[in-house]
Amino acid sequence: MGMDMAAMVGDIIPEVVLVVTGVVVLLYALTAPRRWQSGAAVIAATGVVVSAVATVQRMSGDDQRLTFTDSYAIDHVTDWGVLLVLAVTLVVIAMSAPWFVTDPRHGEYYTLLVFSALGAALMAGASDLIQLTVSLLLSSVTGFVLAAYHRRSKSSSEAGIKYFLLGALPNAGMLIGLAYLFGLAGGTTYPTLRAGLDGTTPALVVGVALVVLALAFKLGAVPLHAWVPDVAEGAPAPAAAFITAVPKIGGLIALARFVDVLPADAVGWRPLIAILAALTMTLGNLAALWQDDLRRLLGWSAVSQTGYGLMAVVAVQRSELAVPSLLFFLAAYVVGNVAAFGVVVALRGRTDRAQYAGLARRRPLLAGILAISFLSFIGIPPLAGFPAKLLLFGVAIEAGYTWLSVLAVVNTVVSIFYYARFLAPMYFATDDGRAGLLSAWASAAAVASGAGVIAVGVAAEPFARTFAPALLLPGG
């Protein structure tokens, strides 16, 4: 048994590294003097890099299976989810260090960041409802605090409170849903669920609905999307970049794994997710239309992007490309999202549309990155968003949901309008105001993410190749 335990821990080295990192950062933050608080960022970044190396190592083993008595999947999907989470976390750390430099006690911020990343990573790998619930809660509670981290800012506190209040109910609902499904299937691991659930009973419907709702909250999908624009606007800008991206990685993968174990097309989950996708993309888009605040705009566009991402979940089991399209979407979305928020951070949090007029002349590089991330969200090739949208449209058609693809196209056309409302003044206006920069680090983080938006699109093959053999329930 001792040997077994060691072997099992050996399966989850990347996750263990994150736990250790979070604890070390916390101890450092508690003991280090104020002027050394930034050191916490260095420790956190180091831990994230080590964890990423361990993840790459694990993925190269090509050994896809369940571990810890079937409660955690170590497969390509988990590994990609973890890698994406870590990539975003690393960039966010680079943006956070200059952002928080005037905050005398920001060391423990990085603890929260690392534990929140861990929560999302564990959600991606969960193959057991209890495991999923625990990681979902870990991701949520840390997220609430991150959103409210600017203690003296009203909008930050408001964002945190709203996020918390909206989250309390679905998080509690998750526990009830878990109880129902446990009762029906006689177990909580996914192999047990797959074997134990059958038919469509009212209890199954309730259980599934509650789990889906909890995940919808994490994703910022309708009907639990209202926190997204507030957090995007009010949370510290680096934290906003993190919260609008990272829980989405864990949540979307978790949702795909969950629906995959339901009895084939029972409880009408496929049309349910399709309707959620349709509502989410449309509502997010319409709300973004007249936004004059860039961060709110990014929040609403994050909602609409979630709607596109849900198309991949609709196609689970019906298209071989469902999982690759899901992973590609996540990669494209998160890299574009951190690039856009990175520009906001590098420009010291400027967010008013009027302040972006003429930016292309004063800060051509940052303006270019914002433009690239917008164009990638629209799905213009050869940027990351294009293969993502191509695959999403394709899998939805293959799954028999052509109408969803057509709706996504209509929404994409609508989205040009609000992205162009920022692009046009940036490029076509000649206003020459000042554009102070936060720090070289913040700009570098934005530039690196912008380069990522191009790289993921142009060099899509390595992703496509490693996404292709990914499974939702290894051995299942």
Next chain:
Amino acid sequence: MLTAAIFVPLAASVVLAVVRVDSHDVATVRRLRVAGTAVAAVPLVLLILAWSRFEGTGGFELVEQVSWIPTLGVGYTVGVDGISLPLAAMTALVFTVAIAYPVDLRDRARAYVALFLFLEAASLGVFLALDLFLFFVFWDVSLVGMYFLIGVWGHGDARRSALKFFIYTLAGSLALLLGIIGLYLATEPRTFDMATIIEQQPLAGGGLYATLVFVGLALGFAVKTPLVPVHTWLPPAHVDAPGPASAVLAGVLLKMGTYGFVRIPMAMQPETFARFAFPLGVLAVVAILYGALVALAQTDIKRLVAYTSINHMGYVILGLAAAGTAVGGQRSAQAVALTGATVEMVAHGLITGALFLISGSILTRGHTYELDAYGGLASRAPVLTVFTAIAAFASLGLPGLAGFVAEFQVFTGTLAIYPWLAGVGLLGIVITAALFLRMLQQVFLGPLPDRWSGWPDLGRVETVGLGVLLLLVVIIGVAPAWLLDVIDSAAGPIVGR
């Protein structure tokens, strides 16, 4: 070689995007422009070279292939056939002239040249790509480039026109994307490779699925062409864009739509195309008449030229409809119609490119497009007058000029297949003749208003640029065999399927 034609201007535009130059300094701006023109001419030289090596076997030639995203069946594949080679060569020529052409750069010369070279690369890419994924990449990218070109250097309500252009054409290209995805999903094994899809004919069975795919593709191409009723983005975009950008937009970008019709639906799902050929022909005739009549009513030079573009693209679509018909036993008429439509694409690129450049020159000197404001310019500007006359006569289809060769073949081919459509369509030629003659008379004849007494004739760069375009118009008009042979080599096999 073809790859270099795409990547030389692309690389130059990337370099220009990062170097620092003083866009206020006159000498620097001139050097930038000369360098830009030289780079833009490189693809032209390469394509002439390609032309000399072209054998006309009927298939794709000079193919260059690199695997790109093999997991998804995407390859970087470029090559030419008899349809795409003339279009690509015309593209390179129009771009070279357009970049050299003088226009107000608003202190942003570097960005202007960079964007133009970028757009040249993208446009060439569309015509040379032999992979649907790659085709779509260039297609969409060209649209973004044009959006910025109109928005930054346009006049009038440029921002609004740019946005309308962007939203409208992107909507079209997303419809096209759905169509491409539909084709892709039908292939086995999955591939975006054009030659493979043409060989496989995955949708030969027809049915609802094939129809939906066709509708997506046709909608995308119809918006770009543009075909009435999805043409409304065109007039504002053309009018508010700077002259050289209008020349490129009308001369090159519109051809992407008609070329797309030939390359994708006509070649990849000919049965479905044939079922829709007649309605397409009807729409084409509507576009011919509508474009001509609305142009006749214009008092603005540039708007007039813009509407004649709708009219001329109608001839192209009419030719394509006849070429793709299901009416049996008309192989040779179909081939004639397709050749005519392709010559029309090339001719319209040269002629309308020239007309838009001319209207740019008129705007630079007179600061207005209103026809009423002008008169009697022939006495002050003989070169401008002669050039405009040649372009206008070519556009209205005077024998001996390129437009005639094209329209003659389009109507000859169509007459055998859809005689009624051809008959009604011919009316369009009469109307365009009237409107061009009226324009020439208004601007160049009659008394010269006092305020134009100091009107300068065309400058050296303008004369050379327009001269080259119009010389080619005359050559194609007088001795078109070198062009027709190349186009015929592909037209036969395409309609023969």
